[in-house]
Amino acid sequence: MKTKSVKGTRDYLPAEAELREYMQRTIVEIYRENGFSRIMTPAVEDAENLDKSDGGDNLNLIFKILKRGDKLTKALESGAELCDMGLRYDLTLPLTRYFAANRQSLPYPFKAIQTDKVYRAENPQKGRLREFMQCDIDVIGDAEPECEIELIAVTAKALMALDIGAFTVRVNDRAVLNGMLSALGFAEEQFSSVCVSFDKLDKIGAEGVAAELLEKGYDKAAVDKLSDLMKQLPLTLEKVTEIVGEEVTLRLSGIISESQKIAAGKYGVEFDISLVRGQGYYTGTVFEVRSENFGSSVAGGGRYDKLIGKFIGEEIPACGFSIGFERIFSILSEQQRAASSRKKIAIFYEDNFAEVYAKAEELRADYDVAIYKKPKKLGAFLNRLQASGFAGFAYSDGNIKMFEN
Secondary structure, X not given: OOOOOOOXXXXXXXXXXXXXXXXXXXXXXXXXXXXXXXXXXXXXXXXXXXXXXXXXXXXXXXXXXXXXXHHHHHHHHHOOOOEEEEEOOOOHHHHHHHHHHHHHXXXXXXXXXXXXXXXOOOOOEOOEOOEEEEEEEEEEOXXXXXXXXXXXXXXXXXXXXXXXXXXXXXXXXXXXXXXXXXXXXXXXXXXXXXXXXXXXXXXXXXXXXXXHHHHOOOOHHHHHHHHHHHHOOOOOHHHHHHHHOHHHHHHHHHHHHHHHHHHOOOOEEEEOOOOOOOOOOOOOEEEXXXXXXXXXXXXXXXXXXXXXXXXXXXXXXXXXXXXXXXXXXXXXXXOOOOOOOOOEEEEEXXXXXXXXXXXXXXXXXXXXXXXXXXXXXXXXXXXXXXXXXXXXXXXXXXXXXXXOO
16 A cells, blocks of 8 residues: 555645635635625536536546446447546636526526636646646626726735735736737737737746747748737726727726735835736736745636527626635745644643543644643653744643743
């Protein structure tokens, strides 16, 4: 029997599990106090739903589940599809299916919380697991810009509660980006492919993006104009407005302006024309949170107004924001962040369990207390307790002895 967890998954020691529980509890409490409701959906989804979900590259990373029994036998004999289910690769598809199935029982607009595990057949490496946690809030049924403003504000509130340090919310809009590409001379059917290349800007630079677009066969004059703009980055929204017109940027301008008022300097909110997310997924506003201290993205999301319509044949506006739970967990773990301000201690009994239990109850007013039978090798046991995050120990008299740091 193997003791290691399956490749791409991991076990969590008690201190790590406590930190993860604390993070989830903190995030969910913030979301709940802002009027969002938690839902739960199965980890398993219908294969057809997964395959038709516009999940981009994630569609290549689905863990598929074989048919069973007679169904599998018949599929093997006929050469039919062998899989009829798969593990969810994100929480957005399950949410849209859930809403389509339960819309008559839900308030409208519907404000949802989801914190759960998702699964992707990644090539496991540092920072990329096959099983990982996502934390989402979504608003279904609200097309107004205030929806985005609220999602930005509430997500920022959760990140501040986790105390991740300084961060900036970067915001863009698919309509603004497409309007700019059109003004530069690209055809509408080229927008998606151009954005795929443009999204590589931070990896291959402006020259690399231009070279890739020319290799794709796009008009050199349009590519040259885009190259000139890339050299001017970061572009202000005012500059982009001069190119695409005020009617194109008006909605986005309002979202950023109102979000900055709510932020009141506690975090940044800024326009970023180079922010490109989910070409087949997002239909309007997109946003991403960048941690100033750690130089990485710790949250992202956007508007996806067409996804629910795949289930019910009716376009329903929807927008969501997802916190990068695993990235933040990694950051807080590296900082050796404690999950609670309450200290944990151990209390030992020999043949007086009821007496020690009563004493432990008294101590629990100020400490988290675990009861153990006094071991024969006390020193080794105390070393393990200290390594596991215990602050000290006591005997039946209740006098606490703190470990030395």
